[in-house]
Amino acid sequence: MNSTGSRLSDIYDVLYDYFGPQYWWPAESAFEVMVGAVLTQNTNWRNVRKAIDVLRQEDVLSFAGISSLSVEHLAGMIRPSGYYNLKARRLKNVIQMIGGLYDGSLESLLEDELHHAREQLLKVKGIGPETADSILLYGGNHPIFVVDAYTHRVFRRHNFLAEECDYQTAQDLFMDNLPHEAQLFNEFHALIVKTAKTFCKKKNPLCESCPLGGDDRL
Numbered sequence: 001m002n003s004t005g006s007r008l009s010d011i012y013d014v015l016y017d018y019f020g021p022q023y024w025w026p027a028e029s030a031f032e033v034m035v036g037a038v039l040t041q042n043t044n045w046r047n048v049r050k051a052i053d054v055l056r057q058e059d060v061l062s063f064a065g066i067s068s069l070s071v072e073h074l075a076g077m078i079r080p081s082g083y084y085n086l087k088a089r090r091l092k093n094v095i096q097m098i099g100g101l102y103d104g105s106l107e108s109l110l111e112d113e114l115h116h117a118r119e120q121l122l123k124v125k126g127i128g129p130e131t132a133d134s135i136l137l138y139g140g141n142h143p144i145f146v147v148d149a150y151t152h153r154v155f156r157r158h159n160f161l162a163e164e165c166d167y168q169t170a171q172d173l174f175m176d177n178l179p180h181e182a183q184l185f186n187e188f189h190a191l192i193v194k195t196a197k198t199f200c201k202k203k204n205p206l207c208e209s210c211p212l213g214g215d216d217r218l
Helices: 003-019 030-039 045-057 063-067 071-077 084-102 106-111 114-122 129-139 149-157 167-175 182-198
Strands: none
Touching: 003 167, 003 182, 030 045, 030 084, 030 106, 030 129, 045 071, 063 084, 071 084, 084 106, 084 114, 106 114, 106 129, 114 129, 129 167, 129 182, 149 167, 149 182
């Protein structure tokens, strides 16, 4: 492992020792992961959970269920997630793609070759790299690293990433320097999110208390 990989591994070890396993993504099925990945755009997980609970209570948290809904009806159900009209269209777009290319089977999409499945997801209007990769990693157990605003914040402050850094460059940091293991990527991303929310806050970060704050290796 190269020096960057060793530093990343050190960070993982420190965070895992401090926080323990995160058991992310909090979902009961791959389909729920997919829905959550779309709904979590520009909101917090608490609001996503409320929207998913409504879908479950109405017995439409499935391919057939969401397919049967109009965009307007779906938007009303996912209202707690915010931007509900936009997200309803995006969810329907994903459902239509799965129906057209994979005979309505999310499992078939997730069993597809990683790069081909990712390509199909990214062709869907409203689905960007973070959403696509969340579906593939957390729903399909594919070894692809998910990058989000928390990742940028933590690793920019530790001088791994430049101030202006795009998604692909940030993702390459992990993909090029760590073993391609889905469980590692799953846990590492969840630990990064936990670190950012607990210590590496957008304003007034708690660097002195952070497990990464006083370690010169990191």
